[in-house]
Amino acid sequence: MQVVVKNLNYTYSKNSKSVAVKALKGINLTIEEGEFFGIIGETGSGKSTFIQHLNGLIKTTKEDCECLKIGEFDLTEKKCNYKKLRSKVGMVFQYPEYQLFAETVEADVMFGLKNCKPEMTEEEKSSAVKKALELVGLNYYEIKDKSPFELSGGQKRRVAIAGVLVLEPEVLILDEPAAGLDPKGKRELLKLLKEIHGKTVKTTVIVSHDMNLIMEECDKVALFHKGNVAKVDAPENIFKDKELVSLCGLKFPLTASLYHALKEKGVSLKTNLKVENFIKAVTEYYKGEQR
Numbered sequence: 001m002q003v004v005v006k007n008l009n010y011t012y013s014k015n016s017k018s019v020a021v022k023a024l025k026g027i028n029l030t031i032e033e034g035e036f037f038g039i040i041g042e043t044g045s046g047k048s049t050f051i052q053h054l055n056g057l058i059k060t061t062k063e064d065c066e067c068l069k070i071g072e073f074d075l076t077e078k079k080c081n082y083k084k085l086r087s088k089v090g091m092v093f094q095y096p097e098y099q100l101f102a103e104t105v106e107a108d109v110m111f112g113l114k115n116c117k118p119e120m121t122e123e124e125k126s127s128a129v130k131k132a133l134e135l136v137g138l139n140y141y142e143i144k145d146k147s148p149f150e151l152s153g154g155q156k157r158r159v160a161i162a163g164v165l166v167l168e169p170e171v172l173i174l175d176e177p178a179a180g181l182d183p184k185g186k187r188e189l190l191k192l193l194k195e196i197h198g199k200t201v202k203t204t205v206i207v208s209h210d211m212n213l214i215m216e217e218c219d220k221v222a223l224f225h226k227g228n229v230a231k232v233d234a235p236e237n238i239f240k241d242k243e244l245v246s247l248c249g250l251k252f253p254l255t256a257s258l259y260h261a262l263k264e265k266g267v268s269l270k271t272n273l274k275v276e277n278f279i280k281a282v283t284e285y286y287k288g289e290q291r
């Protein structure tokens with residue numbers, strides 16, 4: 001399912017007495033099916049508000065938006081079938097483990113199925129839960145009867161993600177999925193998300209502050225700035241644009257910092273900024289210097 005967004009606006013507290021906040025000011029972007037798509041931007045730039053539109057948690061209207069289409073779903077239409085949409089577009093919130101509530105892991109992961117796919121038998125549901133837990137790297141038999149609250153932080157997060165994957169969404173959206181995890185946990189979770197991408201999930205949209213991760217893993221990136229999209233491009237084209245990234249208040253991935261530092265010293269490398277390629281280019285350059 002392709003995601004097409006044209007001129008999307010959103011204002012918090014538009015019709016209430018409190019102060020109105022214009023959070024989205026004409027967002028335009030397209031996410032192609034199959035992409036591992038990154039969203040970056042300073043805190044308050046509108047990332048979370050934007051992604052909440054993609055599964056109808058925040059609803060839009062024709063007045064606020066020229067076009068918001070995900071596959072066959074037109075989200076500017078009042079009659080949009082949100083229930084069906086939400087079974088195809090899965091959303092993992094920030095710190096999703098805070099929303100675990102059931103007595104057992106199995107019951108928690110099954111919760112979404114009960115709502116969205118009541119026609120399934122108990123057996124089918126259990127088998128779907130098993131599949132979802134295995135997708136996130138957990139052993140179903142070991143974990144299914146445990147209380148979610150006795151798990152480690154990383155395990156809780158995986159269970160919460162399994163609760164979304166159990167519906168087999170085609171589009172998976174994650175708001176800072178690695179926030180709060182230690183560096184090892186972050187790497188493992190990312191590896192997992194990349195593995196899941198291309199299995200049942202066709203398109204992944206990930207909001208992240210981790211620029212190394214964005215540089216390394218994403219096919220394309222949207223850079224948000226004050227409720228606008230400043231640029232949508234391949235990650236290296238974003239991070240090679242030193243002025244823009246600095247203007248938008250963001251840090252650089254390590255390879256991009258080195259790339260810019262070398263450039264200032266008159267060394268212009270012809271490479272993309274993925275670690276492996278970057279190291280190759282630097283090595284080649286210094287070999288050439290020593291000849």
Ligand SMILES: Nc1ncnc2c1ncn2[C@@H]1O[C@H](COP(=O)(O)OP(=O)(O)O)[C@@H](O)[C@H]1O
Nearest residue numbers: 012021023041042043044045046047048049050
């Ligand atoms: N529930 C809310 N009520 C009022 N203003 C909000 C609410 N949520 C977010 N905002 C404001 O909307 C803007 C965009 O916020 P948000 O989408 O959360 O940004 P980000 O996810 O990039 O940090 C900010 O100015 C923020 O303060």
Ligand SMILES: [Mg+2]
Nearest residue numbers: 047048049175
């Ligand atoms: Mg946010």
